[in-house]
Amino acid sequence: MKVKDSDLIKTWMLEAGTDKPSENLKNEVLKQIEKSPLGYQPIISSYFWKIMGWFILVVIMYFQLESNEPLPTSSWFHSFYSGYKVDLNFNFLAGSSPSITYALIIFSMYLCLSPTLIQWWEKRLVS
């Protein structure tokens, strides 16, 4: 094969161009990906796990505080904080009215959850 034939091959290749698939290829693909989620998607979302965690925490705190009695020093709650040598006295919560206690719990819960909720709204707005 001569050198000049290389240009001829290029001309042929460009002339032949690409092959066209059937028109419904795209629709077929889109139909199939509708059935299958993008990448790994957990059955229970991370948001749900966080909400569940906070809910469990609220329930535990509720049972700790509902008796309106001073927290026993032997409770796990007390021992956990005393382990870190932080002198936290939660008895003020037990002495206060239940509505203030719940409001404080819910407020702290949403305060901690707010970055997650912001992320969630951002994602919804983008999509």
Next chain:
Amino acid sequence: MGDDPDLALIKKIIKGDARAFGILIDRHQEFVYTIVFRILKTKEDAEEITQDVFIKIYKSLSTFKLESKFTTWLYTIAYRMAISRLRKQQVDLVLDWDGQQKIVFDDWAENPLHQLEKQDRINCIKEGINKLGPNEAVVLSLYYLKELKIKEIADITGINESNIKVHLHRGRKNLYLAMQHQKHLQ
């Protein structure tokens, strides 16, 4: 790769925009189909594998490194899936021959004379390309149609650069001979 035109689309797809994936398919389906078809030589198989390529791309898009070139990744997947199907077909063909002594040559037994009577010049060239080996056809397509460098083709196919040059040379030579042969037949 900040100037990769597919990057914005990919980001949208990762966020769940299926329409963006439709645009991506529109953009690349012809060349992906071309690569696959030039390896497998049959429309049905090429169509099926092209679909599978895009589904695989969609599913593993979250693993795609945004700093790399999307087309290189896409063509690599297309090439590997087509080659894998070709190998499977070759195994099936051997098994079929050994076991039942029956091979359907529908895709192979095209009468060249009959074809040439009704096909135009472009179809003649495509016929010539079809007669090339899978690697020769793919290397020629990537080199001339996408104007990729030898190194990029080597990255896509996983074949080393010196062998790419061999495939390129053989591809040119065989296409030339195929065209000469068709010219004689005409």
